[in-house]
Amino acid sequence: MPELITRRGWLLNEIRTRQGLWTTRRAENTLQRSPWPTSGRNTARKDLRALAGRGALTVWHDRETKRQAYTPNTGKATA
Template sequence: MPDQPTRRAWLLAAIQRETGPVSTGRAEQLLSTTGWSCHRNTARKDLRSLTRRGLLHAVDADGRRTYTPTITGKDGRS
């Protein structure tokens, strides 16, 4: 049986494919295309967890927080 990615691993890969910063709302939209929960609070917790692990970088601008990947490719280069 092939390994299934976790929800957070899937979200990280989806964010890495995005062309710009991702907001909580956008993360919620990305998750809504999957079989996993797509509630805003779930997306927020996943984004915070990925940031704590050093996989995302949080930026506050104009009262909004957005996230960008710290690693953009499979080879680990940013």
């Protein structure tokens, strides 16, 4: 039986594969090419926050623009 993957697990795998800064927009665009293409901006934002809350992502703050993005952690946190 194939292993089931969650939307957040799939997104975390994409983030780890592609590296770099991940904004809500980037996550939203990536999710449009996922098995969950109807996921919108709010879903992407919540997924990034949840993954950061679980230790899979680190929050990056830009003090000038007051925006935030996420980067993958090097640890073994799960989705």
